[in-house]
Amino acid sequence: MKRAALLVLLLAVIGIGYFAVTKLGGSAGAGVVKTSEQASKTAENPTVSNLSFTDIDEKVVKVDPNKKTILHFMISTGCPSCAVMAGNLTKFADNPNIDLVSIAMDPVNDTKETIQEFRENTQAKWPFTIDKDQSLIQKFNVTSIDTVMIIYQNKLIFSGVYPSISELENELK
Structure with a gap:
Protein backbone atom coordinates (compact mmCIF):
# COMPACT_ATOMS: atom_id res chain seq x y z
CA MET A 1 0.00 0.00 0.00
CA LYS A 2 2.84 2.39 0.86
CA ARG A 3 4.50 1.60 -2.47
CA ALA A 4 1.29 2.43 -4.35
CA ALA A 5 0.91 5.77 -2.54
CA LEU A 6 4.57 6.59 -3.17
CA LEU A 7 4.19 5.72 -6.84
CA VAL A 8 1.11 7.95 -7.16
CA LEU A 9 2.98 10.82 -5.49
CA LEU A 10 6.00 10.32 -7.75
CA LEU A 11 3.79 10.32 -10.86
CA ALA A 12 2.06 13.52 -9.68
CA VAL A 13 5.42 15.25 -9.18
CA ILE A 14 6.62 14.12 -12.61
CA GLY A 15 3.36 15.32 -14.16
CA ILE A 16 3.67 18.73 -12.51
CA GLY A 17 7.27 19.02 -13.70
CA TYR A 18 6.26 18.05 -17.22
CA PHE A 19 3.44 20.61 -17.15
CA ALA A 20 5.80 23.35 -15.95
CA VAL A 21 8.28 22.63 -18.73
CA THR A 22 5.88 22.04 -21.62
CA LYS A 23 3.04 24.44 -20.86
CA LEU A 24 4.70 27.25 -18.95
CA GLY A 25 8.10 27.26 -20.65
CA GLY A 26 10.03 27.12 -17.41
CA SER A 27 12.08 24.55 -15.60
CA ALA A 28 10.29 22.04 -13.43
CA GLY A 29 11.88 23.42 -10.29
CA ALA A 30 11.37 27.10 -11.07
CA GLY A 31 8.28 27.42 -8.93
CA VAL A 32 9.81 25.53 -6.04
CA VAL A 33 12.83 27.77 -5.53
CA LYS A 34 11.27 31.11 -6.35
CA THR A 35 10.12 32.89 -3.21
CA SER A 36 7.10 35.14 -3.01
CA GLU A 37 9.39 38.11 -2.49
CA GLN A 38 11.32 37.30 -5.67
CA ALA A 39 8.11 36.79 -7.60
CA SER A 40 6.77 40.13 -6.35
CA LYS A 41 9.90 41.91 -7.56
CA THR A 42 9.92 40.26 -10.97
CA ALA A 43 6.21 40.30 -11.81
CA GLU A 44 5.21 42.63 -14.59
CA ASN A 45 2.37 45.00 -13.86
CA PRO A 46 -0.27 44.14 -16.47
CA THR A 47 -3.32 46.25 -17.08
CA VAL A 48 -6.00 44.93 -14.78
CA SER A 49 -8.81 47.41 -15.28
CA ASN A 50 -12.10 45.99 -16.52
CA LEU A 51 -10.87 42.47 -15.87
CA SER A 52 -13.54 39.78 -16.07
CA PHE A 53 -13.75 36.01 -16.36
CA THR A 54 -16.33 33.48 -17.43
CA ASP A 55 -16.41 30.79 -14.76
CA ILE A 56 -17.03 27.09 -15.29
CA ASP A 57 -20.75 27.67 -14.69
CA GLU A 58 -20.82 30.19 -17.59
CA LYS A 59 -21.27 33.16 -15.23
CA VAL A 60 -19.33 36.36 -15.88
CA VAL A 61 -17.23 37.39 -12.90
CA LYS A 62 -16.03 41.00 -12.93
CA VAL A 63 -13.13 42.13 -10.78
CA SER A 81 0.11 21.69 -3.53
CA CYS A 82 -2.73 23.35 -5.49
CA ALA A 83 -5.24 21.64 -3.22
CA VAL A 84 -3.35 22.80 -0.12
CA MET A 85 -3.17 26.37 -1.45
CA ALA A 86 -6.89 26.37 -2.23
CA GLY A 87 -7.52 25.08 1.29
CA ASN A 88 -5.43 27.96 2.66
CA LEU A 89 -7.41 30.45 0.59
CA THR A 90 -10.70 29.33 2.16
CA LYS A 91 -9.58 31.44 5.16
CA PHE A 92 -10.33 34.55 3.07
CA ALA A 93 -13.46 33.33 1.28
CA ASP A 94 -15.98 34.79 3.72
CA ASN A 95 -14.40 38.26 3.89
CA PRO A 96 -16.81 40.69 2.15
CA ASN A 97 -13.88 42.92 1.10
CA ILE A 98 -12.04 40.12 -0.70
CA ASP A 99 -12.93 38.25 -3.87
CA LEU A 100 -11.31 35.02 -5.00
CA VAL A 101 -10.93 33.56 -8.47
CA SER A 102 -9.05 30.35 -9.23
CA ILE A 103 -7.67 29.99 -12.73
CA ALA A 104 -7.10 26.46 -14.01
CA MET A 105 -4.04 26.50 -16.27
CA ASP A 106 -4.28 23.11 -18.01
CA PRO A 107 -7.19 23.20 -20.49
CA VAL A 108 -6.44 19.65 -21.64
CA ASN A 109 -6.90 18.04 -18.21
CA ASP A 110 -8.81 20.69 -16.27
CA THR A 111 -12.48 20.29 -17.12
CA LYS A 112 -15.68 21.46 -15.50
CA GLU A 113 -15.97 18.01 -13.90
CA THR A 114 -12.40 17.86 -12.53
CA ILE A 115 -12.71 21.38 -11.18
CA GLN A 116 -16.05 20.62 -9.51
CA GLU A 117 -14.44 17.62 -7.81
CA PHE A 118 -11.46 19.80 -6.80
CA ARG A 119 -13.84 22.42 -5.36
CA GLU A 120 -15.68 19.80 -3.32
CA ASN A 121 -12.44 18.30 -2.00
CA THR A 122 -11.01 21.70 -1.00
CA GLN A 123 -14.30 23.35 0.03
CA SER A 135 -4.11 34.35 -22.37
CA LEU A 136 -4.24 34.92 -18.60
CA ILE A 137 -0.98 33.04 -18.09
CA GLN A 138 0.63 35.30 -20.69
CA LYS A 139 -1.04 38.49 -19.45
CA PHE A 140 0.18 37.93 -15.90
CA ASN A 141 3.49 36.31 -16.88
CA VAL A 142 2.73 33.20 -14.81
CA THR A 143 5.58 30.69 -14.82
CA SER A 144 4.57 28.38 -11.98
CA ILE A 145 1.54 26.63 -10.59
CA ASP A 146 0.33 28.02 -7.27
CA THR A 147 1.04 31.57 -8.34
CA VAL A 148 -1.15 33.85 -6.26
CA MET A 149 -1.74 37.46 -7.21
CA ILE A 150 -3.70 40.20 -5.50
CA ILE A 151 -5.33 42.99 -7.48
CA TYR A 152 -6.64 46.16 -5.87
CA GLN A 153 -7.78 49.41 -7.48
CA ASN A 154 -6.81 48.10 -10.93
CA LYS A 155 -3.22 47.41 -9.82
CA LEU A 156 -1.32 44.24 -9.18
CA GLU A 167 2.11 36.78 3.72
CA LEU A 168 -1.41 36.93 2.31
CA GLU A 169 -2.83 38.32 5.55
CA ASN A 170 -0.24 41.11 5.47
CA GLU A 171 -1.15 42.00 1.88
CA LEU A 172 -4.89 41.84 2.53
CA LYS A 173 -4.96 44.22 5.50
Whole structure:
Protein backbone atom coordinates (compact mmCIF):
# COMPACT_ATOMS: atom_id res chain seq x y z
CA MET A 1 0.00 0.00 0.00
CA LYS A 2 2.84 2.39 0.86
CA ARG A 3 4.50 1.60 -2.47
CA ALA A 4 1.29 2.43 -4.35
CA ALA A 5 0.91 5.77 -2.54
CA LEU A 6 4.57 6.59 -3.17
CA LEU A 7 4.19 5.72 -6.84
CA VAL A 8 1.11 7.95 -7.16
CA LEU A 9 2.98 10.82 -5.49
CA LEU A 10 6.00 10.32 -7.75
CA LEU A 11 3.79 10.32 -10.86
CA ALA A 12 2.06 13.52 -9.68
CA VAL A 13 5.42 15.25 -9.18
CA ILE A 14 6.62 14.12 -12.61
CA GLY A 15 3.36 15.32 -14.16
CA ILE A 16 3.67 18.73 -12.51
CA GLY A 17 7.27 19.02 -13.70
CA TYR A 18 6.26 18.05 -17.22
CA PHE A 19 3.44 20.61 -17.15
CA ALA A 20 5.80 23.35 -15.95
CA VAL A 21 8.28 22.63 -18.73
CA THR A 22 5.88 22.04 -21.62
CA LYS A 23 3.04 24.44 -20.86
CA LEU A 24 4.70 27.25 -18.95
CA GLY A 25 8.10 27.26 -20.65
CA GLY A 26 10.03 27.12 -17.41
CA SER A 27 12.08 24.55 -15.60
CA ALA A 28 10.29 22.04 -13.43
CA GLY A 29 11.88 23.42 -10.29
CA ALA A 30 11.37 27.10 -11.07
CA GLY A 31 8.28 27.42 -8.93
CA VAL A 32 9.81 25.53 -6.04
CA VAL A 33 12.83 27.77 -5.53
CA LYS A 34 11.27 31.11 -6.35
CA THR A 35 10.12 32.89 -3.21
CA SER A 36 7.10 35.14 -3.01
CA GLU A 37 9.39 38.11 -2.49
CA GLN A 38 11.32 37.30 -5.67
CA ALA A 39 8.11 36.79 -7.60
CA SER A 40 6.77 40.13 -6.35
CA LYS A 41 9.90 41.91 -7.56
CA THR A 42 9.92 40.26 -10.97
CA ALA A 43 6.21 40.30 -11.81
CA GLU A 44 5.21 42.63 -14.59
CA ASN A 45 2.37 45.00 -13.86
CA PRO A 46 -0.27 44.14 -16.47
CA THR A 47 -3.32 46.25 -17.08
CA VAL A 48 -6.00 44.93 -14.78
CA SER A 49 -8.81 47.41 -15.28
CA ASN A 50 -12.10 45.99 -16.52
CA LEU A 51 -10.87 42.47 -15.87
CA SER A 52 -13.54 39.78 -16.07
CA PHE A 53 -13.75 36.01 -16.36
CA THR A 54 -16.33 33.48 -17.43
CA ASP A 55 -16.41 30.79 -14.76
CA ILE A 56 -17.03 27.09 -15.29
CA ASP A 57 -20.75 27.67 -14.69
CA GLU A 58 -20.82 30.19 -17.59
CA LYS A 59 -21.27 33.16 -15.23
CA VAL A 60 -19.33 36.36 -15.88
CA VAL A 61 -17.23 37.39 -12.90
CA LYS A 62 -16.03 41.00 -12.93
CA VAL A 63 -13.13 42.13 -10.78
CA ASP A 64 -14.34 44.89 -8.46
CA PRO A 65 -11.57 47.52 -8.25
CA ASN A 66 -12.76 48.47 -4.74
CA LYS A 67 -12.16 44.99 -3.36
CA LYS A 68 -8.93 43.07 -3.10
CA THR A 69 -9.13 40.19 -5.54
CA ILE A 70 -7.01 37.07 -5.12
CA LEU A 71 -6.15 35.19 -8.31
CA HIS A 72 -4.89 31.63 -7.80
CA PHE A 73 -3.28 30.02 -10.86
CA MET A 74 -3.51 26.27 -10.40
CA ILE A 75 -4.29 22.89 -11.92
CA SER A 76 -7.06 20.67 -10.60
CA THR A 77 -5.67 17.27 -11.50
CA GLY A 78 -2.60 15.72 -9.92
CA CYS A 79 -1.48 18.78 -7.97
CA PRO A 80 -1.37 18.23 -4.21
CA SER A 81 0.11 21.69 -3.53
CA CYS A 82 -2.73 23.35 -5.49
CA ALA A 83 -5.24 21.64 -3.22
CA VAL A 84 -3.35 22.80 -0.12
CA MET A 85 -3.17 26.37 -1.45
CA ALA A 86 -6.89 26.37 -2.23
CA GLY A 87 -7.52 25.08 1.29
CA ASN A 88 -5.43 27.96 2.66
CA LEU A 89 -7.41 30.45 0.59
CA THR A 90 -10.70 29.33 2.16
CA LYS A 91 -9.58 31.44 5.16
CA PHE A 92 -10.33 34.55 3.07
CA ALA A 93 -13.46 33.33 1.28
CA ASP A 94 -15.98 34.79 3.72
CA ASN A 95 -14.40 38.26 3.89
CA PRO A 96 -16.81 40.69 2.15
CA ASN A 97 -13.88 42.92 1.10
CA ILE A 98 -12.04 40.12 -0.70
CA ASP A 99 -12.93 38.25 -3.87
CA LEU A 100 -11.31 35.02 -5.00
CA VAL A 101 -10.93 33.56 -8.47
CA SER A 102 -9.05 30.35 -9.23
CA ILE A 103 -7.67 29.99 -12.73
CA ALA A 104 -7.10 26.46 -14.01
CA MET A 105 -4.04 26.50 -16.27
CA ASP A 106 -4.28 23.11 -18.01
CA PRO A 107 -7.19 23.20 -20.49
CA VAL A 108 -6.44 19.65 -21.64
CA ASN A 109 -6.90 18.04 -18.21
CA ASP A 110 -8.81 20.69 -16.27
CA THR A 111 -12.48 20.29 -17.12
CA LYS A 112 -15.68 21.46 -15.50
CA GLU A 113 -15.97 18.01 -13.90
CA THR A 114 -12.40 17.86 -12.53
CA ILE A 115 -12.71 21.38 -11.18
CA GLN A 116 -16.05 20.62 -9.51
CA GLU A 117 -14.44 17.62 -7.81
CA PHE A 118 -11.46 19.80 -6.80
CA ARG A 119 -13.84 22.42 -5.36
CA GLU A 120 -15.68 19.80 -3.32
CA ASN A 121 -12.44 18.30 -2.00
CA THR A 122 -11.01 21.70 -1.00
CA GLN A 123 -14.30 23.35 0.03
CA ALA A 124 -13.54 26.20 -2.38
CA LYS A 125 -16.78 28.10 -2.91
CA TRP A 126 -15.51 30.86 -5.19
CA PRO A 127 -15.50 31.12 -9.00
CA PHE A 128 -13.16 28.96 -11.07
CA THR A 129 -12.27 29.60 -14.68
CA ILE A 130 -10.20 27.66 -17.22
CA ASP A 131 -7.53 29.57 -19.12
CA LYS A 132 -8.36 27.78 -22.37
CA ASP A 133 -6.16 29.92 -24.61
CA GLN A 134 -3.39 30.62 -22.05
CA SER A 135 -4.11 34.35 -22.37
CA LEU A 136 -4.24 34.92 -18.60
CA ILE A 137 -0.98 33.04 -18.09
CA GLN A 138 0.63 35.30 -20.69
CA LYS A 139 -1.04 38.49 -19.45
CA PHE A 140 0.18 37.93 -15.90
CA ASN A 141 3.49 36.31 -16.88
CA VAL A 142 2.73 33.20 -14.81
CA THR A 143 5.58 30.69 -14.82
CA SER A 144 4.57 28.38 -11.98
CA ILE A 145 1.54 26.63 -10.59
CA ASP A 146 0.33 28.02 -7.27
CA THR A 147 1.04 31.57 -8.34
CA VAL A 148 -1.15 33.85 -6.26
CA MET A 149 -1.74 37.46 -7.21
CA ILE A 150 -3.70 40.20 -5.50
CA ILE A 151 -5.33 42.99 -7.48
CA TYR A 152 -6.64 46.16 -5.87
CA GLN A 153 -7.78 49.41 -7.48
CA ASN A 154 -6.81 48.10 -10.93
CA LYS A 155 -3.22 47.41 -9.82
CA LEU A 156 -1.32 44.24 -9.18
CA ILE A 157 -0.24 44.73 -5.56
CA PHE A 158 1.18 41.25 -4.85
CA SER A 159 2.49 38.26 -6.74
CA GLY A 160 3.97 35.16 -5.16
CA VAL A 161 4.46 31.46 -5.69
CA TYR A 162 2.79 29.43 -2.94
CA PRO A 163 2.73 32.30 -0.44
CA SER A 164 2.14 31.61 3.23
CA ILE A 165 -1.11 32.53 4.95
CA SER A 166 0.75 35.21 6.94
CA GLU A 167 2.11 36.78 3.72
CA LEU A 168 -1.41 36.93 2.31
CA GLU A 169 -2.83 38.32 5.55
CA ASN A 170 -0.24 41.11 5.47
CA GLU A 171 -1.15 42.00 1.88
CA LEU A 172 -4.89 41.84 2.53
CA LYS A 173 -4.96 44.22 5.50
